[in-house]
Amino acid sequence: MKKIFLGAPGSGKGTCASKVSPRRNIPHISTGDLFRDNIKNGTEIGDTAKGYMERGELVPDEVVVEMLKERIEEEDCQAGFILDGFPRTIPQAEMLAKITDIDAAINIDVPNEVIIQRLSSRITCKDCGEIFNLRDMRPKEEGICDKCQGEIIRRPDDEPEVIQNRLKTYEEKTAPLIKFYEDRGILKHVSCDQEQPPEEMAQAVLATIEEFSKSLQEEVSGVLGLSDNE
Numbered sequence: 001m002k003k004i005f006l007g008a009p010g011s012g013k014g015t016c017a018s019k020v021s022p023r024r025n026i027p028h029i030s031t032g033d034l035f036r037d038n039i040k041n042g043t044e045i046g047d048t049a050k051g052y053m054e055r056g057e058l059v060p061d062e063v064v065v066e067m068l069k070e071r072i073e074e075e076d077c078q079a080g081f082i083l084d085g086f087p088r089t090i091p092q093a094e095m096l097a098k099i100t101d102i103d104a105a106i107n108i109d110v111p112n113e114v115i116i117q118r119l120s121s122r123i124t125c126k127d128c129g130e131i132f133n134l135r136d137m138r139p140k141e142e143g144i145c146d147k148c149q150g151e152i153i154r155r156p157d158d159e160p161e162v163i164q165n166r167l168k169t170y171e172e173k174t175a176p177l178i179k180f181y182e183d184r185g186i187l188k189h190v191s192c193d194q195e196q197p198p199e200e201m202a203q204a205v206l207a208t209i210e211e212f213s214k215s216l217q218e219e220v221s222g223v224l225g226l227s228d229n230e
């Protein structure tokens with residue numbers, strides 16, 4: 001199943017995706033990781049992206065989509081994947097629709113006040129991008145990444161005064177995607193009304209996915225049943 005995880009910054013969609021991915025046995029593709037990997041490995045598309053970044057320009061959607069296209073054509077994506085961090089806008093969603101058919105869009109719905117609380121306690125590895133939390137996901141060793149031993153910092157993005165702006169941008173640019181996927185009949189909401197541990201959120205997302213894939217199968221067998229009766 002090809003899935004998109006939608007949700008405001010700090011909704012926990014990245015953490016959810018990384019917990020759901022091994023249990024559904026499909027890769028978790030984060031555009032942030034894709035960028036880092038392509039640049040690190042010096043791929044052609046990575047060099048192109050790096051050029052824009054070094055000039056302080058936004059990497060054009062076409063470049064991001066090309067990077068994604070290469071990734072989802074790989075063998076491990078044939079049974080599906082989870083896309084996290086893309087699309088963020090309607091034009092990006094339209095470009096994505098041209099390279100692959102998404103089966104489900106999971107919207108992780110978390111109230112703003114919970115997000116603000118959560119983001120202001122979030123810390124990130126400077127080197128590999130791994131995310132920790134000062135409250136419930138502290139690194140084993142203070143200030144040092146469990147995964148790569150890199151330095152852990154609070155990203156400028158996660159400073160409380162910047163969070164409000166990020167949420168506002170999300171409302172304007174990304175929230176319309178909810179309607180986009182709703183119109184296509186593939187949107188599923190997972191509501192988290194209060195602060196929930198990541199494991200509980202992941203369980204809720206898994207249950208929603210299982211229910212949805214069951215209903216899809218029933219739909220398919222219903223269609224087959226009809227044609228049998230003709």
Ligand SMILES: [Zn+2]
Pocket residue numbers: 125126127128129130145146147148149150
């Ligand atoms: Zn790290």
